[in-house]
Amino acid sequence: MAENSFFPITNWSEDDKPREKLMLKGKSVLSDAELIAILIGSGSRNESAVDLSKRILASVENNLNALGKLSISQLINFKGIGEAKAISIIAALELGRRRRAEDAVELMKVTSSKIIFEIMQPIIGELPHEEFWIIYLNNSNKVISKSQLSKGGITGTLVDVRIVFKTALEMGATGLILCHNHPSGTLIPSDADKQITRKLKLAGDSLEIKVLDHLIVTEKNYFSFVDEGIF
DSSP states (O other): OOSOTTSOGGGSOTTTHHHHHHHHHOGGGSOHHHHHHHHHOOOBTTBOHHHHHHHHHHHTTTOHHHHTTOOHHHHTTSTTOOHHHHHHHHHHHHHHHHHHHHHHHTTOBOOSHHHHHHHHHHHHTTOSSOEEEEEEEOTTSBEEEEEEEEEOOSSOOOOOHHHHHHHHHHHTOSEEEEEEEOTTOOOOOOHHHHHHHHHHHHHHHHHTOEEEEEEEEOSSOEEETTTTTOO
């Protein structure tokens, strides 16, 4: 970046212009490509950082979620991207994903299945394997805690009913919401999904801890047992 901040932006290099634009006009006016260009710092002799960023984005149809799934080895296939630049891109997108997860938790009070999806999608929606989570609620339907119960392969995961309710009793939870992801993207509950839902609901009834819903989460959508009337 040039030392003199009063140097006209028209005289800055193509690689430095996004930085100057951010300083003068704020972060919100920058395009995705310009933000990525700031991350990678420079392009090559024949291509600016912005043009290189546009090319990378075009390869994933300008979808930041898809970009976040690229590996280091995939990113360094782009001429002008070395290991350090690839790591910078991956780290920045992972921070964005974590920020989304923290922002969602601030919603706190659960009033609909959509809110549950907003809480859990950043956590499990894009995983290549299946995970089963429990959201613990108080009697005002506010989130006390959320925790991973189990982590499985692509085909499924195991659920220990005793651990679910032991934790609920320790936290003083009066309600639970079950959540797991389908890496395949399908929103159709399996027989095993229905069976574990019935099992947990029955156990909860005997302890006066209500199982309020069960969500199947994918990258872009969700299935709510309650909304679909099969709960």
